[in-house]
Amino acid sequence: MIEPTHLTGLTENELVAFMEVLGEAAYRGRQVFTALHARRLQCFDAMTDLPRELRAQLNQHATAATLTLESRYISTDGTRRYLMKTRDNRPVETVFIPEEHRDTICFSSQSGCPLQCTFCLTAQLGLLRSLTAGEIVEQIIHALNDAYGVGVRTPRGVNLVGMGAGEPFLNFDELLKALGVMASPRGLFIVPNRVTISTAGIVPRIRELATIPNRPHLAISLAAPTDELRDELMPINKKWPLAELLAACQEFEKSLRPGERFTFEYVMIEGVNDADEQARQLANLLNRHGLRAKVNLIPHNPADPLPYQPSPAERIEVFKAILEAKGIRAFVRQPRGRDIFAACGQLAARHESPATQV
Ligand code: SAH
Numbered sequence: 001m002i003e004p005t006h007l008t009g010l011t012e013n014e015l016v017a018f019m020e021v022l023g024e025a026a027y028r029g030r031q032v033f034t035a036l037h038a039r040r041l042q043c044f045d046a047m048t049d050l051p052r053e054l055r056a057q058l059n060q061h062a063t064a065a066t067l068t069l070e071s072r073y074i075s076t077d078g079t080r081r082y083l084m085k086t087r088d089n090r091p092v093e094t095v096f097i098p099e100e101h102r103d104t105i106c107f108s109s110q111s112g113c114p115l116q117c118t119f120c121l122t123a124q125l126g127l128l129r130s131l132t133a134g135e136i137v138e139q140i141i142h143a144l145n146d147a148y149g150v151g152v153r154t155p156r157g158v159n160l161v162g163m164g165a166g167e168p169f170l171n172f173d174e175l176l177k178a179l180g181v182m183a184s185p186r187g188l189f190i191v192p193n194r195v196t197i198s199t200a201g202i203v204p205r206i207r208e209l210a211t212i213p214n215r216p217h218l219a220i221s222l223a224a225p226t227d228e229l230r231d232e233l234m235p236i237n238k239k240w241p242l243a244e245l246l247a248a249c250q251e252f253e254k255s256l257r258p259g260e261r262f263t264f265e266y267v268m269i270e271g272v273n274d275a276d277e278q279a280r281q282l283a284n285l286l287n288r289h290g291l292r293a294k295v296n297l298i299p300h301n302p303a304d305p306l307p308y309q310p311s312p313a314e315r316i317e318v319f320k321a322i323l324e325a326k327g328i329r330a331f332v333r334q335p336r337g338r339d340i341f342a343a344c345g346q347l348a349a350r351h352e353s354p355a356t357q358v
Contacts, residue, residue, distance in 0.1 A: 004063040008036055008141070009134025009174075011181055022057055030186070036064055037187025039151045040141050046150075067092055067138050071351060072146070079337030082142060083349060086111065086135060090128045091349035093165055094139040095342045096147050103147065104159045107139045108347065109175055110166025115200050117234045119223070119267055121303040121348035122165045130171040136178035140188065160190055162197040163219070165347045169202035169209075179216060192216040198265065203240040206248040210255040218252060219263040219296075220245070224273050225281035233273070246289045253291060261329075262293045267345070268311035268319065269300045279319045283326035294329040301335055301343040 007015060016029030028050070035047045042065040044050070044058040058064075067084040070091075074080050080096040090111035097104040112125035140160065148154055160182075162168040168175050179195060182188045195216035199206065209215050224230035230237040237245075252262060266282070268274050286293065297320060299310040311319070316332055323330040335343045341350045 004061055006066050006132065006134035007032065007058075007062050007064055008066075008137050009132055009177065009181065011177075012184060012186065018062070022054075022061065024054065028054065032058075033184070034186055037137075037141075037181070037184065038189075040145050040188075041150065042141065042145070065138060067135060067142065069142065073340035073342065075337040075340045075342060077336055077339075079340065079342050080143070080146065081337060081340050081342035081347075082139075082146070083351070084139070084142065086131075088129075091125075092131065092135065092139060093347045093349065094143050095164065095337060095347075096143045097336050098147075102156050102159055103154075104161060105140055105143045106161045106164050107136060107143075108164030108166050109136065109162055109168040109171045113166045114170065115167050115234070115236050117200065117221075117223070117236075117345075119233060119269060119300060119303070119306060119308055120345040121306065122345070124348055125165075127166075130166070130174060133174045133177035133181060136174065137181050137188075140182065140190070144188075157194065158190060160195040161219075162195070162216075163344065167200055167202065168197050169199045169205035172205050172208070176212070183214070196263070200234055200236050201240050201245045202236075203244050203248045206245075206252055210252045215255070217260065217262065219265055220249065220293075222264045222266050222282075222295075225278050225285050229273060229278075242285065246285070246291065249291055249293065250289055253293075264293050264295045265298055266295055267298045267300050268316050270309040270311045270315070272308065274311040274315050274319055276318065276322060279322035280326070283323050283328050286328055287326060294331065295323060296331050296333050298333045298344055299335060301338055301346050303345055303348075 012033045015033045016026045019029035035041045041047055044055045044064055066087050069082060069084050071083045078098040082094045084092045086092060092111055093108055095106040110130045111128035113122045114127035116123045144154060179192055182190045183192060192214050196219050197216050198219040198221060200221050223233050227241050297316055300308050320330045337343050
């Protein structure tokens with residue numbers, strides 16, 4: 001059987017071409033693009049402005065949705081975690097984080113992850129596969145529909161973060177394609193300036209991203225101030241050690257737009273990377289490379305069976321003060337959705353949750 005074409009991952013031009021193959025006029029392609037992305041309809045039968053025969057034809061050759069929702073968990077802080085499944089039964093997780101000014105959706109770029117960061121639960125799944133552009137876009141459509149309702153414009157727009165499961169820069173082409181589709185003003189209209197992609201440090205892609213005109217913002221997961229410790233916590237460091245990573249960051253800094261900063265994420269693990277000396281090493285490392293990036297300190301999220309504990313709040317404050325004293329801007333991130341295993345490093349396709357499944 002031929003797999004139906006997943007229309008959600010096509011650009012407007014590709015969709016027009018697809019419709020032309022079906023013998024339809026170009027405007028039909030644009031109409032379906034709007035229905036999929038601006039109205040966020042997830043089945044052709046709901047597109048009642050299309051002729052009945054066309055809907056039947058689309059049902060035969062194409063699909064508007066490939067992910068099926070398995071479970072939805074709602075945290076006491078309002079965060080929602082969606083555990084979905086691809087057509088070939090791979091888990092996909094997406095998190096909706098309500099915020100005061102603008103809500104955020106955290107999407108996954110891969111099912112599982114090939115990197116073996118010792119502090120992250122997703123690593124335990126290994127890489128199942130990279131997601132397609134359509135599967136990436138669909139995650140956002142699912143989350144928006146659940147949060148605001150089908151067909152309802154997002155009230156204040158949303159921010160996207162590519163910080164879910166997987167390493168986005170190992171799925172670069174599909175990721176960029178998805179961002180292109182989502183940026184369309186006739187569709188979701190989420191422009192790259194509202195998107196932040198986080199990488200564990202795939203150096204060639206950091207350099208490539210710097211050259212892309214309409215690129216998203218960048219965040220880099222650091223977790224350690226020395227190669228010795230980073231090799232242990234994030235084995236990708238053996239391939240691209242800190243000197244190479246930070247050289248790529250220097251290059252990236254040249255591409256920053258006025259007012260734009262990039263971010264280092266530093267997960268705070270008690271007794272592992274949170275000592276005063278390590279704060280000084282981190283500040284010196286960034287200063288030596290002349291980087292003006294900010295540092296987000298993320299208390300480690302409990303990830304049973306990992307042998308780590310979050311640094312106590314007072315420790316994080318001291319660490320932050322040391323960075324600031326050396327001229328580094330540092331912020332402490334409040335964990336969201338820990339109770340439903342939705343926080344950073346907790347996405348491991350878990351079905352159980354101490355909180356309510358709704
Ligand atoms: N692979 C990409 C995208 C995942 S982002 C990357 O590594 O950047 C996930 C973020 O959560 C990373 O910054 C990572 O350092 C952080 N993280 C992973 N496990 C965590 C945990 N258990 N607690 C807190 N943060 C964690």
